[in-house]
Every structure is written in structure tokens, then in C-alpha cells.
Amino acid sequence: MDEKLKIKISIADRVYPLTVDPSQEEGLRSASRKIDTMIKQFEQNYAVRDKQDVLAMCALQFASQLEQKQIDKTADSAETNERLTKISDMLADYLNNRSAAEAAEGK
Secondary structure (H helix, E strand, O other), X not given: OOOOEEEEEEEOOEEEEEEEOHHXXXXXXXXXXXXXXXXXXXXXXXXXXXXXXXXXXXXXXXXHHHHHHHHXXXXXXXXXXXXXXXXXXXXXXXXXXXXXXXXXHOO
16 A cells, blocks of 8 residues: 655745655655746846746746657657668668579579
8 A cells, every 4th residue: 555645845935735655755846946946046037026927937937848858859759760761771672682682693
């Protein structure tokens, strides 16, 4: 039976009690630290009226990073598929040429 952990996560000077699987704890704490770091950067670099504006900017930043990773992953997959297709074509050509050469030699 998986036991849940009761943890407290702080984001933007607010504490949020959560009940999570032990495997999620490290990721949540890391995400909380990243959000707080980003909040501080936004507050230092921009005239921000309230925390909601900063949190919205953080959400946009994280969402855009996730979307860009998906786009990059799709592009990488397409490039990998293209390379594999070229290698497969080259191998097929080689095997066809070899078969034709062996047939011509009478093997």
C-alpha cells in the first residue's frame, strides 16, 4: 500500500499543504523553488503590481518552455525518421546491387 506524504509547499509567500506520493515530493519541491526564483526575477526586472501578475508571467514562461520542448521533440523525431529512411534506402540499394552482381556472376 502506497503511503501518502503530507508536505507544505511555499509559492509566492503562501504555503500550500499537499498530500502526495513520495515519488512526487522532490519534483514538487524543485518546481516550487524554480517558481520562487522566477518570481524574484520578474519582480526585479519588471514593474509588477501584484503577485497574480507575476504568477501569470511564470505560468506563461513554464507553459511556453513545455510547448517549445514538444515542438523540438517533434522536429527531432522527424529528423531522426528522415535519417533512418535514408539509411534504410541506402541499405536496400546496397543489398539490391549486391544481389544483382551475384546473379550476374552466376552464384
